[in-house]
Amino acid sequence: MIHMEYYLVVSTIMMFAGIYGFFTRRNTLAILISVELMLNATDINFAVFNRFLFPEGMEGYFFALFSIAISAAETAVAIAIMINIYRNLRSIQVRNLNELKW
Amino acid sequence: MGSTLETVIFYFLAAFIIAMSIMTVTTQRIVRSATYLLFVLFGTAGIYFLLGYTFLGSVQIMVYAGGIVVLYVFSILLTSGEGDRAEKLKRSKAFAGLFTMVTGLAIILFITLKHNFMQTANLAPQEINIHAIGSALLSSDKYGYVLPFEAVSILLLACIIGGIMIARKR
Numbered sequence: 001m002i003h004m005e006y007y008l009v010v011s012t013i014m015m016f017a018g019i020y021g022f023f024t025r026r027n028t029l030a031i032l033i034s035v036e037l038m039l040n041a042t043d044i045n046f047a048v049f050n051r052f053l054f055p056e057g058m059e060g061y062f063f064a065l066f067s068i069a070i071s072a073a074e075t076a077v078a079i080a081i082m083i084n085i086y087r088n089l090r091s092i093q094v095r096n097l098n099e100l101k102w
Numbered sequence: 103m104g105s106t107l108e109t110v111i112f113y114f115l116a117a118f119i120i121a122m123s124i125m126t127v128t129t130q131r132i133v134r135s136a137t138y139l140l141f142v143l144f145g146t147a148g149i150y151f152l153l154g155y156t157f158l159g160s161v162q163i164m165v166y167a168g169g170i171v172v173l174y175v176f177s178i179l180l181t182s183g184e185g186d187r188a189e190k191l192k193r194s195k196a197f198a199g200l201f202t203m204v205t206g207l208a209i210i211l212f213i214t215l216k217h218n219f220m221q222t223a224n225l226a227p228q229e230i231n232i233h234a235i236g237s238a239l240l241s242s243d244k245y246g247y248v249l250p251f252e253a254v255s256i257l258l259l260a261c262i263i264g265g266i267m268i269a270r271k272r
Contacts, residue, residue, distance in 0.1 A: 002108065002109060002112050004219060004221065005214060005215055005219075006112065006116065007149065008214050009116075009211065009214070009215075010116045010119055010120060010149070012207065012210050012211055012214060013120050013123070013124075013207070014119060014120070014123045014142070015210075016203045016206055016207040016210070017123040017124050017126065017127050017203075018123070018127070019202070019203055019206065020127050020199055020200065020202075020203040021126065021127030023198075023199035023202060023203070024127070024191055024195070024196055024199040024200075025127070026189045026191070027132055027182075029132055029174065029177060029178055029181065029182075030127075030132055030135055032174075033126060033132075033135055033136060033139050033174065034126075034127060036139060036166075036170070037123055037126060037127070037139070037142065040142065040143065040146050040166075043146070043162075044146060044149055047149075047150055047153055047155055047158060048153065051153045051154070051155070052219070052221055053219065053220065053221065057245075058230060058234070058235070058238055058245070061155065061158060061230060061235075062238070062239070062247050062250075064158055065158065065161060066250055066254055068161055068162060068165050068166065069165070069254050069257075069258070070254065070257065071170070072165050072166075072169060072170055072258075073257055073258050073261035074261075075170050075173060075174075076173065076261050076262070076265045077261050077264050077265050077268070079173055079174070079177045079265075080264070080265040080266075080268040080269035081268055082177060082181060083177060083180060083181065083269050084268050084269055086180070086181040092181050092182075093189070095189075
């Protein structure tokens, strides 16, 4: 018998690993990977809450589905932006991005 | 017996996901980071299978592992040079990030474990019927999801056009 808190502990650790990566990485693609970790943690939470608290409903299930679809779209646009940055600056490190201001 | 097997699988998946997500954010090379992210996504799909949500797990594998990680690997290979490693952070900044993470983790874990969730008694693994998923996704009744479904499809179209417009050569 697995309690739902165990699942929530796993997703919490995943979420804060993503937050740590978001704070400490200096490559924009690595930051995007950290964002993916955070989104995955929220997806696990949606599915677990649906499964354990409202097993007859399907709200959390569809929230997780739509969240996956929206993160796919977000990744596509973000990677297009990164490739455009690389084409302009020959680098995607965050410290070079202030050149885009002028 | 079945529940013990389930428990063993859950602990294995939990340890796998935790280890891989920590390695994703601490490794120095970005290609390895993307690979560890792929393993985390597979572990998440395993969690969905364990919960009985087979369709969600297959969507996770198809969209994330099949689509998004391939996109990541392509863009990493396009944009990073040879021997590209993560920059060393200043020690104070790394420590500040670690401190924020540990504090937030402690607060959230405390709240989660302290809160008493009202669990339902029925906990047998139940698969959501694929007919139920399809008809709920395309019905406009009270619990229908046709409006967000169409909104997501328009969002995907907008993202395709936006991605082409941003990344094209001028």
